[in-house]
Structure formats: structure tokens, C-alpha cells
Amino acid sequence: MKAIARLVWTYLTAFPILRWVGVASVASLPFAVLAIWPRTRGFIALPIIALAMQYMSMTIAGGYLFRVLSVPRSHRFLPHFRGRNLTAFLVIVALVSSPWLVLGALTGVSQPYTIQMVAPLYIMTLAVGIAFFPVGVVVTFALLIAVNWILTRLASPLFEIHPARPINFTISIFAISVFLLGAWVAIWAAFSVWYLRVRRIEPFQPVAMILGRIGISPSPGSVVFDRGRAMAATLAAAYPQGTKHTSVWIALLVIGTKLAAGLARGAHVPYTTVIFVPVLIIPGVLLVAIASTLARRTKSLWLKSGLSRRDLLAATEKQVWRTVAVRSLALSVVLSTGIALTYDVPVPVLARALATAAATATLAVYLGVALVRDSRLIEACVAALVFASAGVALWAVFSSPARDDVWVATTLSQVAVALAFRAVAILQWRKIDWLVFKPVRVSSQSLR
Amino acid sequence: MPQAVVSARALSKSFPTKHVLHDISVEVEPGDIVGVLGKNGAGKTTLLELLLGFSIPTSGSAEIFGERSTDLSAAAKKRIAFVAQQDELIEIFTGAQHLALTAAFYDQWDHALVERLSREWEVPLTRRVQTLSVGERQKLSLLLALGAHPELLVLDEPVASLDPIARRQFITEIVDRARGAQSTVLFSSHIVSDLERAANKVWIVKDGRLAWAGDLDALKESVVRLHIHGRRALPRDLRVPDALTSRIDGTRATVAATHWTSERTAAVAAHLDADLEVESLALEDIFLELHR
Numbered sequence: 001m002k003a004i005a006r007l008v009w010t011y012l013t014a015f016p017i018l019r020w021v022g023v024a025s026v027a028s029l030p031f032a033v034l035a036i037w038p039r040t041r042g043f044i045a046l047p048i049i050a051l052a053m054q055y056m057s058m059t060i061a062g063g064y065l066f067r068v069l070s071v072p073r074s075h076r077f078l079p080h081f082r083g084r085n086l087t088a089f090l091v092i093v094a095l096v097s098s099p100w101l102v103l104g105a106l107t108g109v110s111q112p113y114t115i116q117m118v119a120p121l122y123i124m125t126l127a128v129g130i131a132f133f134p135v136g137v138v139v140t141f142a143l144l145i146a147v148n149w150i151l152t153r154l155a156s157p158l159f160e161i162h163p164a165r166p167i168n169f170t171i172s173i174f175a176i177s178v179f180l181l182g183a184w185v186a187i188w189a190a191f192s193v194w195y196l197r198v199r200r201i202e203p204f205q206p207v208a209m210i211l212g213r214i215g216i217s218p219s220p221g222s223v224v225f226d227r228g229r230a231m232a233a234t235l236a237a238a239y240p241q242g243t244k245h246t247s248v249w250i251a252l253l254v255i256g257t258k259l260a261a262g263l264a265r266g267a268h269v270p271y272t273t274v275i276f277v278p279v280l281i282i283p284g285v286l287l288v289a290i291a292s293t294l295a296r297r298t299k300s301l302w303l304k305s306g307l308s309r310r311d312l313l314a315a316t317e318k319q320v321w322r323t324v325a326v327r328s329l330a331l332s333v334v335l336s337t338g339i340a341l342t343y344d345v346p347v348p349v350l351a352r353a354l355a356t357a358a359a360t361a362t363l364a365v366y367l368g369v370a371l372v373r374d375s376r377l378i379e380a381c382v383a384a385l386v387f388a389s390a391g392v393a394l395w396a397v398f399s400s401p402a403r404d405d406v407w408v409a410t411t412l413s414q415v416a417v418a419l420a421f422r423a424v425a426i427l428q429w430r431k432i433d434w435l436v437f438k439p440v441r442v443s444s445q446s447l448r
Numbered sequence: 449m450p451q452a453v454v455s456a457r458a459l460s461k462s463f464p465t466k467h468v469l470h471d472i473s474v475e476v477e478p479g480d481i482v483g484v485l486g487k488n489g490a491g492k493t494t495l496l497e498l499l500l501g502f503s504i505p506t507s508g509s510a511e512i513f514g515e516r517s518t519d520l521s522a523a524a525k526k527r528i529a530f531v532a533q534q535d536e537l538i539e540i541f542t543g544a545q546h547l548a549l550t551a552a553f554y555d556q557w558d559h560a561l562v563e564r565l566s567r568e569w570e571v572p573l574t575r576r577v578q579t580l581s582v583g584e585r586q587k588l589s590l591l592l593a594l595g596a597h598p599e600l601l602v603l604d605e606p607v608a609s610l611d612p613i614a615r616r617q618f619i620t621e622i623v624d625r626a627r628g629a630q631s632t633v634l635f636s637s638h639i640v641s642d643l644e645r646a647a648n649k650v651w652i653v654k655d656g657r658l659a660w661a662g663d664l665d666a667l668k669e670s671v672v673r674l675h676i677h678g679r680r681a682l683p684r685d686l687r688v689p690d691a692l693t694s695r696i697d698g699t700r701a702t703v704a705a706t707h708w709t710s711e712r713t714a715a716v717a718a719h720l721d722a723d724l725e726v727e728s729l730a731l732e733d734i735f736l737e738l739h740r
Contacts, residue, residue, distance in 0.1 A: 073578065203539045234538075239540070304550065309518075433504050
């Protein structure tokens, strides 16, 4: 039990930002309860954003950490490591789910309309969180399609969705919950059996893995490096990804989205916001972490590349925009366009939402590269800033009537803050200290 | 006098909650092999990374090849290789891919040397890094550093996980390279016997300060253990100059002292009215005496 508790603690604290985000979201829980209490009717958006912030960061970061911890061969020899790792991860999912379940139960009895916002966001985040890193991209996509299908076909009594092909029987909320829970238990049971038996877990390389399976990924010995490719590979800690890889990735994304859209076509969902929010915010927000990770790796280029600190910032910026930012934006564009086409969202609304996604991504990139002091408090404030700004902008886009003034002001502010942080980054990188700003590593002592 | 390869003047480093290094002044000349010794947390890694410009000093300055460490030119950096305590290898790459990756940065990459060393050290180049043992990873990291043919090679705990044969091979290699001032080596290690075998200079870092920076032979001559046999009971304060530790038991005492000279032997013997036996110490014993 102590070993599992230590692992759980590692999950909660491995990334500095998680501690602060966790504290902020726990602190926001009473406000969430107050906001939905029948007699108070407060402003629910703020606590939902805080909870979403904690839930998304914890489950997604937890999934990433699960994978990272599973890769080293030496960890396999720690006593019962894999069983304990599985248990610890499930404890994390339960821990971070509990405030949502409380919130969901309260909204169900007090303000039935809010459950339409809370529940789908929770379900989708859960699907992404527990599957994206531990299991893989394909399973995540399949899960999202399944959730989409369930929401638009079976879950109509709960979410007031008008299905494309109405069913002639009523399914209770309880039955839907049991079905969803059962599906995840089945997936996790199958995954656990595989995880406990397989000899080696590969590092998370979604594009490389998919391309490897279809024969496009490089084989050992076939990689030729010039200086530019070597820089890119060192920063990404992966095979250099060219335009061909990005194109294949986007093509796979389009096919998957088309498939999902085909399944849901014809259904009417009154609250598209909750479907849009994750696909517009999560990819952008992940960019903060990815940009920061790339920036931390510049240490290994300081001597090898011969570049100055300022030039290393430029190299990081270039690498982020050319690879991860392009894919992050492509993910937002393809998925949100798919959703918009499926649910007949007007083009101007979609365009504004995508502009917000692009502004959020820009903000995320420059926050990621500007924060080189390794200050947890500042990181937490940044996370709140990115989530809150994107949340407010999307709320303005999807409000009825739309609050264009708020949307314009928020989106322009995001871009202005991003540019300000770029200037901050240029100043900060003159004095970047790689003894402080170094790659995050998990001590093996915390895994025993 | 040749230009110092590395020099530091009054170098200090503090973090918000900790003062790590205080007032470090050192010089490394071409062809030197400098061993850096210190307990865990003494500040060895901080010192090496400050010298290489990875970190900004709180005060003081460091120079490599006459250039400020934090603003090294590309030309100066090409002459340096560094192996960090925690390797920076990419898990999914094979050893061969790592060699290709690193070679892309260096015009002077020595393919022949790398081929020879990978064969002699039995580095598995076709396997992915994630499948390598800690020792194999360390060998690969060393290979990547040596392949760049650096004039200054800085190694932070480079041999901690190597077996004795691999350690011996590595030390032979760096000693050969340093011969004739071809290369200068700065390395920290806890394996004192290796350091004693390879280094001609030693820096001992204690609580963020340099307890010793100079020739290894001079250190060995300087730090001694005195066995004192008094003709009557010895005083509680022996007043032995530069004493590090002392144990007194009636008419006998054992004292470790630094900066020792033969003149001091005669003076202390006369002062205490005692016979003195001066014992030379191995580096490991010197290190222990300095940290008692």
C-alpha cells in the first residue's frame, strides 16, 4: 500500500504545475457547489473551468507519466511495479473524478441544464485522459467515436439530444452510466492483461508508431542526419518528422473525423460548446507543456550546436511551430470542422472558434518558451491564464446571442499577451540557467 | 606560459534556498587531467556546469579558451565535449543513430576512433538505447564525447556504472589523449582509485568551497597523518599547524594535517617533546581526512 501511495504521490506531484493546479481546483470546489446550489445560482463557468483545468491536466499528465514510467527496463525489476503502476493510475482517475461526480450529482438535482455541460466534458476528458498516452491514439479515437455515438443515439433523455434515428425505447441514466463504465472497465481490463504480460513498453511516439506500422517510419540505420535534422531530432528527442509525416498524420486525422462525423450525422445537439471546448482548448494547452519540454532540451545543444542562447530560443520556436504547433492546430481545425459539419454549426461561429484556438495555441507556445525560471507559482498562473482566456473566448463565441465584443477583446488580448511573452522569452533566454531549467525527471526512489 | 584552457575567478553560485559554491578560483592548463572530488551535494556538478556556461554565476566569472563561458563562440564550443551525469540519450534511437546524430554537429568527427572504441568497448550500436544497460548507455555517452575529438573533455561522473575493465580502458584512452597536450580532461568521480590513476591535478570540493586545487602529488605530500608518541601526557590542544583532525589518548595522538613540511615535523616534535612518525596517505584517505 505504501508503494502505491508513493506512486500516487508521484502522479500528483511529478510535474511541478500539477501541485498548484490541484490546489487551485480543490479550492474552487466549494465555489462550484455554491454556484449550482438551488438557492444561490452563482456563476458556474468559473468553477467548471477550474475543475476542467485540474481534471484535464491531471488525467492527461497522468497518462503521459504512466507511459514514461512504464518504458525504462529497470522499472520492470522493481517489485510488482506494473501492478502498482496500474493501481496508482486508477486511484488518480478516481481521485480527480470525485469532484466531477459530486458536481454532476448536484447539477442533476438542482439545475438539470448544467449537467449537459458537465457530463460530456467529463466523459470526453476521461476518454482522452486514460487512453491517449497509456493505450494509444487509435484506441483514443475509437473511444471518442463510441462516446459520440452513445451521446447522439442513446443518451438523448439525459442530454436532450435529438437523435438522427430515434429509438423506440427509453434508456435510463443509470443504464447509460453502467454502459459507459462497463466499456471503460472492459478496455482497462484488456489493457491491464496486456500491460502486465508484455515484455517492453515503447515510449510514446504516436506519429512514429502509426507511420512505422504502415511502413513510413525510419528503420535503424536508414536515418541520415544533416545539421538541421540533428537539431530537430535532439529537440524533439525523436526521429525528425518531415512534411511527409505531418501530411500522413493529417490525412489519418481527416479519415478518422470523417468516420466519426458519418456516425453522428443528422443528430441535433443543443450544447455543442461542450464538444467544441476540449478539441479547441486541449491541443493548444498541451502546447505549453510541449514547448516547455523542447525548451528544456536545448541544454544538450548548447555546446554541440555552437548556437548562442538567443539562437537556441529561435531554434526552439522554429521547431515548435514547424512540428507540434502545426499538428496541434490541424487537430483543432479538423476535429472542430468535423463537429461543425455534423451538428450544423454556422460557419462564422466555427471561424471565430478556430481563431480562438489559433490565438490560444500562440499564447501557449510563447508561454511555454518564456517560462524558464521553473517557478511553480508562475506556471500555475499561466495554466489558469491559458484555460481561462480560451474558456471566456469560447463562451463568447457560443453564447446566444454571441458576445462578439468579448470574443474580439479576449482573442486580441491572447495575441497581445503572446507577443509580450515572446519579448519576455528573448530577455529571459539571455540568462537561461540549465541547472534550474532542466528536463523533468522522476526519481526512481519514488517508485519503490 | 600557455593560455589556460579553463579559468575561474571568484566564482559563486546561489539558488533561492541554497548557497552552492563560494569563491572558486581555478585554472586548467593544456594537457591537464583534473579530477574533481567531493561528497554528494558538495557542488561538483554545479561547478562543472558553471565552467561550461550552462549556468550563470551569481558572482565571479569563468572562461574557456579565453572566452567567457556564458558567451562562448561556436568555434570555442566545437573544441569542447561534455558527458552529463544523467545521460541525454534518446530512448528510441540506436547507438548507430546516436553516432550519426552527433557526428552531424562536428566537422572534425573522428569516425575511425569511434569505430575502434566501439569495438574495443563492445558498445552495442544496433540496439535501441531503451534496451541498453546503464553501463552500456554510459559507454555510448563517452563514445559520443570522444568522437568529437575535443580539446577539452568534461565528464561528470563518467564511469560510475562501468565495470572495472571498461573503466580501465576508458582511463587509458583519456590519459593517452592528454599526452602531449592534445586534450585537456576535467572529470568528477567517486571512484578515487580511477582518479588517482589518471589525474595529475585534483580539486576537492567541500561544502561549496575548494578544499584543494592543485597537483595530485603536491596534495599527497601536503596532507599527512602524524603519529605522535609523547614522553609525557599530551596536552588537549596540540597546536599542530593546519591540523584537520586529531585523536589524543594519553601520551599518544594521531593528527591529520595539511600543508606539511619537514620543518614542521621538527618544530612540532620539539614543541610537544615527542617522537613524530609521518605517514603518507592515499588519495582516498586524504579525502576522508578532509571530510571528517
